[in-house]
Amino acid sequence: MDGYDLFKKLGVGVKFNVQRFQKDAELFKLTRPATQQQNQNEKTQISTLKRKVSQQRDQSRKKFKEEESEDSRSEEDESHSEEDFASNNSPNSDEEAEAELQLLGNIKSQNGKITHQPDRHKKKAAKDLSLEKRAQIQTEQLNYVKNKKRIHTHGTDIPRLLETFDQLAHEYNVHPQIISNIKAAGYDLPTPIQMQAIPTMLHRRELMACAPTGSGKTAAFIIPILHHLKEPRNQGFRALVLAPTRELAKQTYREFQKLSEGRGFRIHYIEKASTAIKKFGPKSSQKFDILVSTPNRLVYMLKQECLRLHSVEWLVVDESDKLFEEGKTGFRDQLAEIYKACDGKSLRRAMFSATFAFDVEEWCKLNLDNVIQAYVGARNSATETIQQELKFVGTESGKLFAIREIIQKGIEPPVLVFVQSKDRAKQLLKELIYDGINVDAIHSDRTQLQRDNVVKSFRAGKIWIMISTELMGRGIDFKGVNLVINYDFPNSAISYIHRIGRTGRAGRPGRAMTFFTEDDVVNIRSIANIMHEAGCPVPDYMLQIKRLSKKKRKKMSKKVPRRDCISTNLKAKRLQAAINEREQTKTADRKSKKRKSSTDTSSMKDTPYKKQNPSQESHTDSSSDMSRKAKKDRSKVRTKTKKQKKTVKLM
Numbered sequence: 001m002d003g004y005d006l007f008k009k010l011g012v013g014v015k016f017n018v019q020r021f022q023k024d025a026e027l028f029k030l031t032r033p034a035t036q037q038q039n040q041n042e043k044t045q046i047s048t049l050k051r052k053v054s055q056q057r058d059q060s061r062k063k064f065k066e067e068e069s070e071d072s073r074s075e076e077d078e079s080h081s082e083e084d085f086a087s088n089n090s091p092n093s094d095e096e097a098e099a100e101l102q103l104l105g106n107i108k109s110q111n112g113k114i115t116h117q118p119d120r121h122k123k124k125a126a127k128d129l130s131l132e133k134r135a136q137i138q139t140e141q142l143n144y145v146k147n148k149k150r151i152h153t154h155g156t157d158i159p160r161l162l163e164t165f166d167q168l169a170h171e172y173n174v175h176p177q178i179i180s181n182i183k184a185a186g187y188d189l190p191t192p193i194q195m196q197a198i199p200t201m202l203h204r205r206e207l208m209a210c211a212p213t214g215s216g217k218t219a220a221f222i223i224p225i226l227h228h229l230k231e232p233r234n235q236g237f238r239a240l241v242l243a244p245t246r247e248l249a250k251q252t253y254r255e256f257q258k259l260s261e262g263r264g265f266r267i268h269y270i271e272k273a274s275t276a277i278k279k280f281g282p283k284s285s286q287k288f289d290i291l292v293s294t295p296n297r298l299v300y301m302l303k304q305e306c307l308r309l310h311s312v313e314w315l316v317v318d319e320s321d322k323l324f325e326e327g328k329t330g331f332r333d334q335l336a337e338i339y340k341a342c343d344g345k346s347l348r349r350a351m352f353s354a355t356f357a358f359d360v361e362e363w364c365k366l367n368l369d370n371v372i373q374a375y376v377g378a379r380n381s382a383t384e385t386i387q388q389e390l391k392f393v394g395t396e397s398g399k400l401f402a403i404r405e406i407i408q409k410g411i412e413p414p415v416l417v418f419v420q421s422k423d424r425a426k427q428l429l430k431e432l433i434y435d436g437i438n439v440d441a442i443h444s445d446r447t448q449l450q451r452d453n454v455v456k457s458f459r460a461g462k463i464w465i466m467i468s469t470e471l472m473g474r475g476i477d478f479k480g481v482n483l484v485i486n487y488d489f490p491n492s493a494i495s496y497i498h499r500i501g502r503t504g505r506a507g508r509p510g511r512a513m514t515f516f517t518e519d520d521v522v523n524i525r526s527i528a529n530i531m532h533e534a535g536c537p538v539p540d541y542m543l544q545i546k547r548l549s550k551k552k553r554k555k556m557s558k559k560v561p562r563r564d565c566i567s568t569n570l571k572a573k574r575l576q577a578a579i580n581e582r583e584q585t586k587t588a589d590r591k592s593k594k595r596k597s598s599t600d601t602s603s604m605k606d607t608p609y610k611k612q613n614p615s616q617e618s619h620t621d622s623s624s625d626m627s628r629k630a631k632k633d634r635s636k637v638r639t640k641t642k643k644q645k646k647t648v649k650l651m
């Protein structure tokens with residue numbers, strides 16, 4: 001029995017004032033265990049403290065033992081070595097350790113002795129400190145989640161992440177019906193973009209968000225909008241969502257309906273401008289809340305002065321990089337008109353897209369109020385759940401052979417096939433329809449009803465293979481698409497990301513195959529890079545191909561390359577060759593005319609009465625004098641295309 005045990009036995013039944021004799025209480029383990037430790041940092045601090053206290057205790061014990069027994073040398077050595085171990089391994093110096101003890105508010109150092117500190121101020125300071133520490137720990141935890149989910153943000157006062165949908169009720173008082181609709185949709189946990197975008201918009205902050213395809217961006221803006229609108233009102237539209245295609249607008253409209261069920265909001269989608277004029281005109285009852293539309297229809301209605309957007313509180317631009325594009329393919333001018341019309345005081349704006357564009361970012365930084373930028377993953381990258389492949393097919397005719405081979409080996413429908421133009425969609429459909437598979441095509445030449453029916457049948461599994469142009473390239477959510485085939489090589493990396501993003505949605509696995517011919521090799525580098533970054537195997541030579549200049553890439557993204565007709569029929573191929581030849585001559589004509597006019601103007605400037613360059617004259621003559629054979633070919637082509645149109649319509 002050592003002195004320690006003896007002391008314990010002697011002390012049986014004795015009342016001990018723990019508060020007054022704190023130090024002794026600690027020595028004899030009479031104090032309650034350290035306050036509930038909520039985090040790792042506090043634990044480490046307390047363990048340092050304990051180590052220091054145990055050093056003190058060991059020292060006292062040593063002294064006590066020395067007095068009690070002379071045979072305790074070995075024990076002394078042992079405790080000495082323990083002390084050495086403790087002091088050597090302690091991360092802090094003694095002063096630091098004491099300072100820590102002081103900070104923890106229980107003990108204070110006085111002349112090297114540790115004594116009890118009953119001061120109330122010290123307790124408060126300790127409490128404040130622990131709150132501060134807790135906040136710091138929470139921030140660290142959030143940063144950890146952010147890093148793990150690859151969420152990057154820029155801006156000031158960025159709201160905390162939404163880690164569960166239950167937080168919507170506790171922290172934001174979101175209506176229980178909306179939360180139950182979210183659960184009914186099968187959304188158990190927020191996706192990374194929802195984690196950041198939902199709280200940002202719930203705090204009424206303007207936002208620019210970029211996240212991979214199929215990552216739930218639609219619900220990320222719908223949920224906060226539904227919360228802010230609170231209940232239906234007869235004030236006209238209070239939320240406006242813009243999408244580049246009718247199909248996408250309709251899909252967003254359906255998602256709004258799903259998530260707002262039971263809340264009575266009047267949600268609209270402009271199907272036909274003529275009917276919408278009567279419905280939403282200034283003389284109407286204004287009993288509507290949310291509008292989803294394409295920019296063109298909306299601008300048409302604004303020009304007819306039959307729609308008011310003064311009450312709009314939330315303006316969301318989906319596929320923002322597409323809508324910001326200038327020229328024929330984009331909607332920048334239309335967007336400007338719409339912004340002008342949304343002139344309410346409480347207007348807030350949010351931009352969403354899967355791909356990033358510098359000019360959108362610049363615009364947002366300049367025009368949005370204290371904007372928060374939220375990005376998920378690497379910029380302009382493909383969804384990681386998609387297994388991407390490149391397939392060399394040699395020439396155009398090799399593509400038809402390759403797709404037939406894939407089908408024969410067995411496909412798992414639904415399969416989505418992208419081609420570069422509506423003519424090519426028609427040609428491919430004509431080829432595959434006789435192969436005994438359920439196939440159909442969707443493109444801008446088909447009526448809205450036909451387009452809707454094709455999409456419906458594809459969703460229902462009645463169509464196994466859907467051939468499509470870029471029309472279906474963005475935003476469309478076909479849940480179970482197993483395979484995307486890029487029959488025609490996409491004309492930009494952005495187009496590639498969106499096209500293949502029709503598969504592998506909401507965390508599901510998907511597969512994408514891209515055909516390429518010898519002519520496509522020069523443009524392969526950017527796509528090979530995307531594949532490489534996603535961890536898909538790519539031959540080294542593709543990554544080393546010289547990078548095209550930015551100007552060339554931009555030009556390419558707007559130009560559709562000339563390709564041979566999709567046909568096994570030789571006649572049709574010849575016709576296509578004639579078309580190509582005609583187009584080539586036309587372009588040559590146009591270029592020579594341009595050159596001629598520029599030479600004319602420059603020569604006019606220099607010598608006003610100078611004669612025209614004879615070589616140019618002869619060139620113009622020769623180009624205008626086209627061979628009779630070529631003319632014959634052209635007329636043949638025209639009649640053939642008419643026939644083709646008829647057959648497609650019949651189908």
Ligand SMILES: Nc1ncnc2c1ncn2[C@@H]1O[C@H](COP(=O)(O)OP(=O)(O)OP(=O)(O)O)[C@@H](O)[C@H]1O
Pocket residue numbers: 186187188189190191194211212213214215216217218219353354474475476477479501505506
């Ligand atoms: N929290 C969630 N949990 C599970 N699934 C979700 C969640 N949020 C959305 N989804 C589902 O994920 C799919 C993709 O969502 P959505 O269409 O909004 O993607 P997106 O990011 O807009 O894609 P894209 O860039 O192609 O337009 C949808 O089927 C949607 O129902």
